[in-house]
Amino acid sequence: MEEIRKEIKKGITVHLIETDKFKTNLLSVFFTTPMLRENVTYNALIPAVLIRGSSNYKTTEEINKELDKMYGAVLDGGIEKAGDNQVLKFYLECLNDEYLPKQDNLLDKSLNLLSELIFNPQVQNGEFNKEYVDGEKEKLRQIIDGKIDNKANYAFIRCIEEMYKDKPYGLYKYGYTKDLEQINAKNLYEKYLNLIKDSKIDIFLSGKLPKDVIEKIEKLLENVNEREPDYIYSDKEENKEEIEPKVIKEDMDIMQAKLVMGLDVLSTKKDEKYVALVYNAILGGTPTSKLFQNVREKASLAYTASSSYLRQKNNIFIKCGIETKNFEKAKEIIEEQLEEMKQGKFNDDDIKSAKRSIISVVKCIPDEQDMGITYYFGQELSSSKMDFNEYTKKIEDVTKEQIQDLAKNVFVNTVYLLKGEDKNGDN
Amino acid sequence: MEIIENLTVNEKVYKEKLENGLTVMIIPKKNFEKKYVIWGTHFGSLDNEFVLPKTGKTIKIPDGVAHFLEHKMFEQENGVNSLDVLSSLGVEANAYTTNDHTAYLFESTDNFYEALDELMDYVQHPYFTDENVEKEKGIIGQEITMYDDHPGWQLYMNAMECLYSKNPIKIDVAGTIESISKIDKEVLYNCYNTFYHPSNMAMVVCGDFNPEDILNEIKNRLVSKEEQGEIKRIYPEEPESISKKEIEKTMEVSNPLFMIAYKDVLDKNENKVKKHIAIQILLELLLGASSPLYKEMYEQGYLLNEPDLEYEFSNEYAHVLISGNSKDPKVIDKRLNEQIKYLIENGICKEDFERIKKKIYGEYITEYNSISEIARMFLADYFKGICSFDYLESYNTVTLEYTNQILKDVFVEDKKVLSVIKGNN
CATH class of the missing domain: 3.30.830.10 (Metalloenzyme, LuxS/M16 peptidase-like)
Known part of the structure; x- marks a missing residue:
């Protein structure tokens, strides 16, 4: 799988991933803009409002009927955080024409439909459709309020908020309910115009693609301006230093407590991100990892015990579901594991299996259509670009000394515990 | 082989x-x-x-x-x-x-x-x-x-x-x-x-x-x-009737959750795949993204997302599940019931039926994108006595008449239950 990349206008790039593995073609359009407190909630609302209706598709029902007729093409809009950027995402997946019972041209229809929804919104008197904005505001309010529903994820979000207080990365990608009161059809449309004018645009197409597809896209974007996009490289170095770990405990009416520990990796050597990936796999990335083995298997303290590495911010997050009363014990065992990493208490087999599991994930990227797009988009946002083979090579080259060196620069920043309220009795 | x-x-x-x-x-x-x-x-x-x-x-x-x-x-x-x-x-x-x-x-x-x-x-x-x-x-x-x-x-x-x-x-x-x-x-x-x-x-x-x-x-x-x-x-003898009409539980959630379910009985000689396809079409017609009821519920703020629509069955049970979030699950329950009655009385519109069939076709084909999904699907279907290809084979045999009949047989008010999870406040 290879990517053909063409900047069709300054700040607007088309990426083609030619593959015959899938029954579908996948079209994605991403808008990347710096994450800012004053824009975060507006931006979260924009994709939702756009896919509700456009100038030529007046209602959501019309759009959905069109998608049905396109053999259940799937349209989706969403929002992600990529380093210190906020990314507005649009997806349209449709069947490849060769699997249709009747002749059709679904890729053309998809390109037309998505560009219509994004660039030709329903506007009257310099305002979005008020009904759509109000409806989507309510929906966003429920998404934001709903972050408490998934307890493990909520604990994770809270830990990040505490670690990145008053910084872009600490912002919740869906924004804040208190902003919603100020948002109306007019000021939202103004934000949209700025976004369309200034942000970085990436268009991805994966599947069996006709030769003239780039020209088609160029034609569709004829009237879209060039831009000097102001996005932030996702691998920008950050000045971090060791701090006294913060411990935060919060109560909720839950049976199982969620423990999240946010760690800083305070090292800025070249290629350290590959070292950190291997470090993380040994610590908590696989079922043979130290955390899984010691917190779950040996101590029987938890059903879940794992860690993940956040490349863009150089953090590791440890997550466990435990009984509240076992908090100190679990924390102690986790700290022991971090100490063992520092002392180099892991062997060549641990390193080998950690590398294997990372490489296997990389190798499978071409087998999933959206994964390929996510990979190349990640490369697009970082300052250095790299294909799968180079990536694999970097992982293979990591040595034990490098991992141990890195371990000495890993420090706990925040310990966050979401616990069941203390009740009288046997809790 | x-x-x-x-x-x-x-x-x-x-x-x-x-x-x-x-x-x-x-x-x-x-x-x-x-x-x-x-x-x-x-x-x-x-x-x-x-x-x-x-x-x-x-x-x-x-x-x-x-x-x-x-x-x-x-x-x-x-x-x-x-x-x-x-x-x-x-x-x-x-x-x-x-x-x-x-x-x-x-x-x-x-x-x-x-x-x-x-x-x-x-x-x-x-x-x-x-x-x-x-x-x-x-x-x-x-x-x-x-x-x-x-x-x-x-x-x-x-x-x-x-x-x-x-x-x-x-x-x-x-x-x-x-x-x-x-x-x-x-x-x-x-x-x-x-x-x-x-x-x-x-x-x-x-x-x-x-x-x-x-x-x-x-x-x-x-x-x-x-x-x-x-x-x-040995399985216990299960009556055809439901056990209880409604249940409600309070948990820490921001927005109430609802599940409306219909109890079904699969006849041993019945074509399960054909029935499954018809029910999927019916669910989309009733409350799918392009249905009039979804539009109404969305505009009135009772549904903010498309509900999950499913027909779940094995050799020992079968039921229809409709679930999602709503500020007032009772409204969804009531309007859905009315919509079912309306469709039973007036029959399904042919144009809507054909459109939804196209959508379902796309879903069946797309299942063959992923190695892991294919393998899991073939195994799960095998234990139900089904070859996964049967869905593509039976697709054309599902007619409007058959689907109208399934609507009457399965979406029966006496076989319906409502489960709700409410928030603390």
Whole structure:
């Protein structure tokens, strides 16, 4: 799988991933803009409002009927955080024409439909459709309020908020309910115009693609301006230093407590991100990892015990579901594991299996259509670009000394515990 | 080997029933890096009472044994945990238990045959001791507790509680902390020896394979076992009527969750696949993204997202599930009921029917994008007595008349229940 990349206008790039593995073609359009407190909630609302209706598709029902007729093409809009950027995402997946019972041209229809929804919104008197904005505001309010529903994820979000207080990365990608009161059809449309004018645009197409597809896209974007996009490289170095770990405990009416520990990796050597990936796999990335083995298997303290590495911010997050009363014990065992990493208490087999599991994930990227797009988009946002083979090579080259060196620069920043309220009795 | 080809989606399955009774299905996928293998036994949480084929003795087991057994299979006599071995090989291994089957699987890019050695070794060599069984109770206890805080799971379990009075589908797959406390190694060995016989199992592989070669590799790794007759499973007699109309529970959620369910009975001679397709079409017509009722509920703020629409069935149960979030589930319940009555009286509009059929077609084709989904789908369908290609084969036989009839048969008000999870405030 290879990517053909063409900047069709300054700040607007088309990426083609030619593959015959899938029954579908996948079209994605991403808008990347710096994450800012004053824009975060507006931006979260924009994709939702756009896919509700456009100038030529007046209602959501019309759009959905069109998608049905396109053999259940799937349209989706969403929002992600990529380093210190906020990314507005649009997806349209449709069947490849060769699997249709009747002749059709679904890729053309998809390109037309998505560009219509994004660039030709329903506007009257310099305002979005008020009904759509109000409806989507309510929906966003429920998404934001709903972050408490998934307890493990909520604990994770809270830990990040505490670690990145008053910084872009600490912002919740869906924004804040208190902003919603100020948002109306007019000021939202103004934000949209700025976004369309200034942000970085990436268009991805994966599947069996006709030769003239780039020209088609160029034609569709004829009237879209060039831009000097102001996005932030996702691998920008950050000045971090060791701090006294913060411990935060919060109560909720839950049976199982969620423990999240946010760690800083305070090292800025070249290629350290590959070292950190291997470090993380040994610590908590696989079922043979130290955390899984010691917190779950040996101590029987938890059903879940794992860690993940956040490349863009150089953090590791440890997550466990435990009984509240076992908090100190679990924390102690986790700290022991971090100490063992520092002392180099892991062997060549641990390193080998950690590398294997990372490489296997990389190798499978071409087998999933959206994964390929996510990979190349990640490369697009970082300052250095790299294909799968180079990536694999970097992982293979990591040595034990490098991992141990890195371990000495890993420090706990925040310990966050979401616990069941203390009740009288046997809790 | 039997070759079943489907030209619509352009895929083939190679199928063989081995001498020892094991069914193997191979779905070759050229140029994929990933290789996926899944080995399942027809033993799930529903199978709580059965006759031991060797002695003819009937036994009743505590709730949660199938799932407990799944957890314990990884432990080997030499102290090694097979999950660790597979993980060291760089393959992603896992296992899961449903109400009608238990499955062991891995996906790999490299070291496939070493991993296959390990998989087929541990599934064929159980090792249970009093000590390792006791230890697992702590881990599974945490898993059960984790689901106590899962609003979606509680919603589903409560709906089952309303639909069924005796059917073991109403029991949590993992059992309860109380029921698993009664599990010991004898129970586990009894169940293992009964249900992990090749004649009660099936294996599916998907990836870039030569079918003959991979079949031989599988055969070479099988341990010979004495023949075993059919397992007689005993299920309680379940009335056709529901047990309870409504249930409501309070949990820490921001927005109420609802599940509307219809109890259905699958006739042994009925074409399950055809019925499933018709019900999927009906669900989309009633409350799918392009339906008038969804539009109305969305505009009035009662639904903010498309609800989940599902027909769930095995050999022992069948029901329709409609679930989502709403500030007022009663409104959804009432309007849906009215919409069903309206459609029954007036019949389904032909244009809508054809449009939704197109959508369903796309969904069936798209299922063949992912190696892991293909393998899991073929295994799960196999234990229901279905070949997954049947959905594409039966698609054209689903007519408007048939769908109208299914609407009348299945969406019956007396067979409907409502489960709600409300927030604290």
